[in-house]
Amino acid sequence: MAESTAYSESWYRIANQRISLRTQVHAKRQYFRGEKWFVLEDPFNNQYFRLRPEAYDFVARLRSNRTVQEVWDESLERHPDDAPGQEDVIRILAQLYHANLLHFDVAADSAKLFERYKKRKRKELTSKLLGIMFARFPLYDPDDLLKRILPFVKPFLGKIGAVIWILTILAAGKVAIENFDALKIRTDAVLAPGNLFLLYTGLVFIKTIHEIGHALVCRKFGGEVHVMGVMLLVFTPLPYVDATSSWSFRSRWERVYVAAAGMIFEVFVAACATFVWAYTAPGAIHSLAYNMIFIASVSTVLFNLNPLLRFDGYYILSDLLDMPNLHTRSKQQMVHMTEHYAFGCKKSTSPADTPTEATALAFFGVASGIYRIIVFAGIILFVADKFLLAGLIMAAICVFSWVLTPMTRLVRYLAASPKLERTRSRAVAVTVGVVVILILFLNHFPFPSHFRAPGVIEAIEHPFTVAEVSGYLAEITVPADQYVVHGQKLAIVENKELEFNIKNVQAQYREAQLSLSRSLNNNSVDLASTKSRIEAIGKQLHYLLAQKQALTITANQTGVWTAPKLDEYLGMWIPRGTAIGQIINESEFHFSATVSQEEASRLFDSKIQGAEVRLRGQAAHFLPVTAFQIIPAEQDILPSAALGWSGGGEVETDLADPSGLRTASTYFKVKASVLNGEDIAMFHGRSGKIRFDLPTEPLLHQWYRKLRQLLLKRYQI
Amino acid sequence: MPLPTYDYRRTSTTTPDKLTAGIDAFVESIAGRVRRRQSVLTTLVEEAQEIDRMAPDWTHVSDRVLRDRLAEYQRIFRRNRHGWETCRGQAVAAIREAAERQLGLRPYVVQLLGTLVLHKGYLAEMATGEGKTLVAGLAAVLAGWTKRPCHIITVNDYLAQRDAEWLKPLYDFCGVSVGFITGQSKPAERFTAHDQDITYTTSKEIVADFLRDRLHMGTIHDPPRRHIRSLLQGQARNSHGLVMRGLDTAIVDEADSVLIDEAVTPLIISRQQENNDLKDSTTIANRIAEKLKKDRDYKVVLRYKEIEITDSGHAIIDALCEQLPGIWRGPNRREELITQALTAREFFHEGKQYVIQDDHVVIVDESTGRIMPQRTWRQGLHQAIEAKENLEISNPSETLARLSFQRFFRLFRRLSGMTGTAHEAASEFWHIYRLPVIKIPTNRPSQRRQLDNRIFADQDSKRDAIAEEIVKLHNQGLPILVGTRNVTASELLAAKLRERGLEPALLNAVHHQEEAQIIAQAGLKNRITIATNMAGRGTDIKLEKGIAERGGLQVILTERHESYRIDRQFYGRCARQGDPGCVQTFISVDDELINRFIPKVIRENLAVCVTKRYPGYRQEAVVALKLAQRIARRVAYRQRSQVLKMDTWIDEALSFTGSTSV
Numbered sequence A: 001m002a003e004s005t006a007y008s009e010s011w012y013r014i015a016n017q018r019i020s021l022r023t024q025v026h027a028k029r030q031y032f033r034g035e036k037w038f039v040l041e042d043p044f045n046n047q048y049f050r051l052r053p054e055a056y057d058f059v060a061r062l063r064s065n066r067t068v069q070e071v072w073d074e075s076l077e078r079h080p081d082d083a084p085g086q087e088d089v090i091r092i093l094a095q096l097y098h099a100n101l102l103h104f105d106v107a108a109d110s111a112k113l114f115e116r117y118k119k120r121k122r123k124e125l126t127s128k129l130l131g132i133m134f135a136r137f138p139l140y141d142p143d144d145l146l147k148r149i150l151p152f153v154k155p156f157l158g159k160i161g162a163v164i165w166i167l168t169i170l171a172a173g174k175v176a177i178e179n180f181d182a183l184k185i186r187t188d189a190v191l192a193p194g195n196l197f198l199l200y201t202g203l204v205f206i207k208t209i210h211e212i213g214h215a216l217v218c219r220k221f222g223g224e225v226h227v228m229g230v231m232l233l234v235f236t237p238l239p240y241v242d243a244t245s246s247w248s249f250r251s252r253w254e255r256v257y258v259a260a261a262g263m264i265f266e267v268f269v270a271a272c273a274t275f276v277w278a279y280t281a282p283g284a285i286h287s288l289a290y291n292m293i294f295i296a297s298v299s300t301v302l303f304n305l306n307p308l309l310r311f312d313g314y315y316i317l318s319d320l321l322d323m324p325n326l327h328t329r330s331k332q333q334m335v336h337m338t339e340h341y342a343f344g345c346k347k348s349t350s351p352a353d354t355p356t357e358a359t360a361l362a363f364f365g366v367a368s369g370i371y372r373i374i375v376f377a378g379i380i381l382f383v384a385d386k387f388l389l390a391g392l393i394m395a396a397i398c399v400f401s402w403v404l405t406p407m408t409r410l411v412r413y414l415a416a417s418p419k420l421e422r423t424r425s426r427a428v429a430v431t432v433g434v435v436v437i438l439i440l441f442l443n444h445f446p447f448p449s450h451f452r453a454p455g456v457i458e459a460i461e462h463p464f465t466v467a468e469v470s471g472y473l474a475e476i477t478v479p480a481d482q483y484v485v486h487g488q489k490l491a492i493v494e495n496k497e498l499e500f501n502i503k504n505v506q507a508q509y510r511e512a513q514l515s516l517s518r519s520l521n522n523n524s525v526d527l528a529s530t531k532s533r534i535e536a537i538g539k540q541l542h543y544l545l546a547q548k549q550a551l552t553i554t555a556n557q558t559g560v561w562t563a564p565k566l567d568e569y570l571g572m573w574i575p576r577g578t579a580i581g582q583i584i585n586e587s588e589f590h591f592s593a594t595v596s597q598e599e600a601s602r603l604f605d606s607k608i609q610g611a612e613v614r615l616r617g618q619a620a621h622f623l624p625v626t627a628f629q630i631i632p633a634e635q636d637i638l639p640s641a642a643l644g645w646s647g648g649g650e651v652e653t654d655l656a657d658p659s660g661l662r663t664a665s666t667y668f669k670v671k672a673s674v675l676n677g678e679d680i681a682m683f684h685g686r687s688g689k690i691r692f693d694l695p696t697e698p699l700l701h702q703w704y705r706k707l708r709q710l711l712l713k714r715y716q717i
Numbered sequence B: 001m002p003l004p005t006y007d008y009r010r011t012s013t014t015t016p017d018k019l020t021a022g023i024d025a026f027v028e029s030i031a032g033r034v035r036r037r038q039s040v041l042t043t044l045v046e047e048a049q050e051i052d053r054m055a056p057d058w059t060h061v062s063d064r065v066l067r068d069r070l071a072e073y074q075r076i077f078r079r080n081r082h083g084w085e086t087c088r089g090q091a092v093a094a095i096r097e098a099a100e101r102q103l104g105l106r107p108y109v110v111q112l113l114g115t116l117v118l119h120k121g122y123l124a125e126m127a128t129g130e131g132k133t134l135v136a137g138l139a140a141v142l143a144g145w146t147k148r149p150c151h152i153i154t155v156n157d158y159l160a161q162r163d164a165e166w167l168k169p170l171y172d173f174c175g176v177s178v179g180f181i182t183g184q185s186k187p188a189e190r191f192t193a194h195d196q197d198i199t200y201t202t203s204k205e206i207v208a209d210f211l212r213d214r215l216h217m218g219t220i221h222d223p224p225r226r227h228i229r230s231l232l233q234g235q236a237r238n239s240h241g242l243v244m245r246g247l248d249t250a251i252v253d254e255a256d257s258v259l260i261d262e263a264v265t266p267l268i269i270s271r272q273q274e275n276n277d278l279k280d281s282t283t284i285a286n287r288i289a290e291k292l293k294k295d296r297d298y299k300v301v302l303r304y305k306e307i308e309i310t311d312s313g314h315a316i317i318d319a320l321c322e323q324l325p326g327i328w329r330g331p332n333r334r335e336e337l338i339t340q341a342l343t344a345r346e347f348f349h350e351g352k353q354y355v356i357q358d359d360h361v362v363i364v365d366e367s368t369g370r371i372m373p374q375r376t377w378r379q380g381l382h383q384a385i386e387a388k389e390n391l392e393i394s395n396p397s398e399t400l401a402r403l404s405f406q407r408f409f410r411l412f413r414r415l416s417g418m419t420g421t422a423h424e425a426a427s428e429f430w431h432i433y434r435l436p437v438i439k440i441p442t443n444r445p446s447q448r449r450q451l452d453n454r455i456f457a458d459q460d461s462k463r464d465a466i467a468e469e470i471v472k473l474h475n476q477g478l479p480i481l482v483g484t485r486n487v488t489a490s491e492l493l494a495a496k497l498r499e500r501g502l503e504p505a506l507l508n509a510v511h512h513q514e515e516a517q518i519i520a521q522a523g524l525k526n527r528i529t530i531a532t533n534m535a536g537r538g539t540d541i542k543l544e545k546g547i548a549e550r551g552g553l554q555v556i557l558t559e560r561h562e563s564y565r566i567d568r569q570f571y572g573r574c575a576r577q578g579d580p581g582c583v584q585t586f587i588s589v590d591d592e593l594i595n596r597f598i599p600k601v602i603r604e605n606l607a608v609c610v611t612k613r614y615p616g617y618r619q620e621a622v623v624a625l626k627l628a629q630r631i632a633r634r635v636a637y638r639q640r641s642q643v644l645k646m647d648t649w650i651d652e653a654l655s656f657t658g659s660t661s662v
Helices: A053-061 A068-078 A086-098 A110-130 A143-157 A159-178 A180-189 A193-220 A244-248 A252-278 A284-304 A312-320 A326-342 A355-386 A388-416 A424-444 A496-522 A527-550 A597-605 A699-715 B004-009 B022-035 B038-059 B063-079 B088-103 B109-119 B132-145 B157-174 B187-195 B203-217 B223-233 B255-261 B276-290 B311-321 B331-347 B381-388 B405-409 B423-433 B459-475 B487-499 B515-521 B564-571 B592-597 B600-612 B617-653
Strands: A019-021 A026-032 A035-042 A047-051 A102-104 A134-140 A228-233 A236-241 A446-459 A464-466 A471-476 A482-484 A489-494 A552-554 A559-562 A579-584 A589-596 A610-615 A618-637 A662-674 A687-698 B123-125 B150-154 B178-180 B198-202 B249-253 B266-272 B298-301 B306-309 B354-357 B360-364 B397-404 B414-419 B437-439 B447-450 B454-456 B480-483 B505-507 B528-531 B553-557 B580-588
Touching: A026 A244, A035 A053, A035 A244, A047 A053, A047 A086, A047 A244, A053 A068, A053 A086, A068 A086, A086 A102, A086 B617, A143 A159, A143 A193, A159 A180, A159 A252, A180 A284, A193 A236, A193 A252, A193 A284, A244 A252, A252 A284, A252 A312, A312 A326, A326 A355, A326 A424, A355 A388, A388 A424, A424 A687, A424 A699, A446 A597, A446 A662, A446 A699, A496 A527, A527 A552, A589 A597, A589 A618, A589 A687, A597 A618, A597 A662, A597 A687, A597 A699, A610 A662, A687 A699, B004 B223, B022 B423, B038 B088, B038 B109, B038 B437, B063 B088, B063 B132, B063 B157, B088 B109, B088 B132, B088 B157, B109 B123, B109 B132, B109 B414, B132 B150, B132 B157, B132 B198, B132 B249, B132 B414, B150 B157, B150 B203, B157 B178, B157 B198, B178 B187, B187 B198, B198 B203, B203 B266, B203 B397, B203 B405, B249 B255, B255 B405, B255 B414, B255 B423, B255 B564, B276 B311, B276 B331, B276 B381, B306 B311, B306 B331, B311 B331, B331 B381, B360 B381, B397 B405, B397 B617, B405 B617, B423 B437, B423 B564, B423 B617, B454 B459, B454 B617, B459 B480, B459 B487, B459 B553, B459 B580, B487 B505, B487 B528, B505 B515, B515 B528, B553 B564, B592 B600, B592 B617, B600 B617
Parallel strands: B123 B414, B123 B437, B150 B198, B150 B249, B178 B198, B249 B414, B447 B580, B454 B580, B480 B528, B480 B553, B505 B528, B553 B580
Antiparallel strands: A019 A102, A026 A035, A035 A047, A134 A228, A228 A236, A446 A589, A446 A687, A464 A579, A471 A489, A482 A559, A489 A552, A559 A579, A589 A662, A610 A618, A610 A687, A618 A662, B266 B397, B298 B306, B354 B360
């Protein structure tokens, strides 16, 4: 509140007070970035307070049989320069009082106490409401239980445990690598509706182990763990324990161990699950084990280990860097930088002690801010997909707590912050200027605009090779995937019935011929009818012979003979008209793209400046598009199942359709001619994306349209 | 016999509302505007005229009947009985009649209006000479009838005694008792005076009594807690030894001076304390400070009155402190002391902020121009100034209790006040004290002529022009009152006039013994009076016969103040009660006000315009002045609300000490 000066006009208020720390308060020495700090801890209510050594030197001298004045005089005598000034003393005492760490003789001003209590309650409630995505409900005090278990597990928390852990992880890693394909294939189905229950069960199990890990290790180093309960993380009940007592551990490695213990335990369980998964047949256990592996790997990387959210990784990083309160201080650092450089507020002080620390803090602040926005936007979209109302509520809360609250805070800060007393006009001008420039920039500066659509490469000619006659596939003369020339024999179909038919008809023909000779000899009246019969039978015979010819399947064009199911067909009855494969002429391709309805309007409306295609797996190279053609009719069958959900694509398909080709909503097809890229392996059916370049357009307009499209598509708003 | 609630009430105060901020403050300021809207005045004017029309009903009533009726009204007000609002008009009319009979003065309609405004808890802005004392007296009768404590805060001891004695017949007649407290009152007298229905006193005395009571009470001030404690500990009367009987109604005269200009000046109860360390270190700090050069070793921030030590300054200090012991070793403490010494050198000047009397530094109050012998600056600064002046360094005083007027006056349940100049600070009155300001029209239309500001490029040409103007007016035989901002300026001007053969009377903090005489003669023909702000408030300059016809008192203001209210106070010395009068202001571009609050670019441009007499220079100067006063007002207001916030924070933060000063 005030400048730190040696004398305070309010000093008389405390000069003759007899104050001391509460008896149960312990002080522990800690080093942060090599600097000494003292952490005061009240085990009764888990309150912590961090003090500089000079301040601690003063506070530690407080006794209930001496006045503050005496203590201050003494500390001034001992450390004439470092001793806290009167203003500092008042501030420190006020903070300690607020942390309930002080003992004083005079009964406190009870009205003020009640006021404070009410204020605190109100604050708790608002923070609960604002933090509804992380609401906590304490349920159980596990301390006794932990104390009882500890002797049994203690050996495993040390070196023996480490050896076992490493061996298990290595073994599990080997199993996982051996089965990597199987592991990978199933990831797509993890979020399938049918798997959610198993996923959640696995999550609760893994997270319980995780929390027990924290608790045990914390207890191992003597930290008390008194609270265990349920946390509603984005409305999903999950277990949690309160291991904050580890914060007062003197060694930072101990603190790191406690923070990492959750993940260590989790990964161990996941390793065990890998064995279970690998050596069981498909079934509930098998699936559960798989889910546990998935959770332990994905959630650990995305959340726990990630220092940008305030989970384990954050505390670990904080301890490793020796920078406590990383989050708060990074915020302070950013505020300081704004105040100092942008607002010209010279008195603003950095929370960092060294330039390196300042850089680290600023970097952390920016990175964690961006990451949070991404994660939360993702969560909101995900939840909104499943439950529209909940999603909207969450979005509203987020808008309130991340947009409105900071904005009102910013306005209040600009309007009334005493720190800006001197430079308020500059601060306001800078802020307004930045906002105006940003809006102008976004609203006027044209940015390249484009949209993408998924699609597949199709060879321009790929006639199907069809069995024209039913029959058993007797022989494959050319195996699939070989280059064939036009007319080359590919396979032979056998049809005994056809042979019989031919023989039958040939016999009939002969009979008819003989009958004709007889009629000529006899000058019979039925000469004409016999002639026509011969003609008919001849035609039939000709037809049958042509069919017999068709039993030999030949290449109808030059190209690659593609027939994935050919081997299965061998010896099987093939009905007439079955496509047994296709011959693909790989000299020319086009890209067949599926453009959603939302984007289609832009496709038709605006002038497309150009387009290019990038293929999956080779996104670095692109294929220039020479021309494209929009097929002006809505379609609902995909050119390839690879584009649909069931094939891992992004187009939503009708789940009822087993082929995976029918889309949930109609789309427009665009056929784009592409040039063959030199570095790109073109083959039929390879999926990729086409990018249409539209006339440049300011970003704000682009975003607005995207938001509208999102709302329209998802919620028909 | 004291009532059971008597003990309780004598220590209870209201809990002031929290200061609002942000949108709340905005809404509150709208509420304030609603409370002081024009229609309130219109309604009250109608009510006052209504009362005026009742006059004939009372003129023929006998003294005895009048007294009985007054006693009846008193009972109604005392019991706070339903319907007392409806008989207020009648009651005021009766009091007015009593005033006419007892004092021989018949309150005008505007005075009735003022009475109503005060009784409703407003701040009445009344021009000088409109009879504020009587207005306060009438309103005090209404308040005194309730038997709740009613304090009338006057500007000085003399007025407290004079007003109380002058109005005593009226109060006696109306059945209310009156007492007064001055600086000389003994504790027993104070007790008796506070015990009366109405108590006249000064702001200093009442805050001092309040603080002494608080000290007497010890650590627990809260009435319920004190009572519980006395019940538990079996003390019969826990309020024994207290002087006051509680805070309820206050009518503050010159409210803007007390509630705004003086607001953050804390009243301190202290004891002298031997502190040789401080004496030594102040002397050393002064010696080091003398080696530092302005602009090279330190910079002066005029607007905020701050010193910034530069790198070269730091280097010099480091070198000089190398040999020194103890507290001079570390950088923090020593720079604080040296900054203080520099502050004393740069911002505190003899004849402006203080004068030296009998080898002591005596503070001159900037807004009233009076010396404040009891007051000292905050710890260390006073000593630094003494060191600078090579005087013997006095002992710093140790604070025992401390309270600013701002916080004290927020404790009254019903606060009202009067002053000649309030509307400039209307929003502050509302924001801090919940006092809506109402401007009361004058009884007779004002005949004050306000001439255009005269603008000069520098002090010398300004002083010459002032002297010429004075000579010109003097030759017309008119009385002249010249306002200067500080002692030095008043003496310089007096010397200049003496060179021209004139004999001005000088009224400032140093020459204040003949104050009453100087003021009494200021309205005489051919009289020249040079005064600091001392003449700005409460002085009533009566015109000699025949002067009014020739143009009345001529007021010349040689420099504008940071607050336009203080300028107006000074203007208010002329043209009282419908007399004529003339005001003119001389401004120089390098006046302190402009120097301090106008950015350099504008200042330089203005100086060029004024020197060259470019068209529009006058307008530019006036705009610059307005801007400067506006900025000054904002800076001052921010400082005041900052002090209040800080006090509130400390109160809350240190609530464990129990000894909350409020």
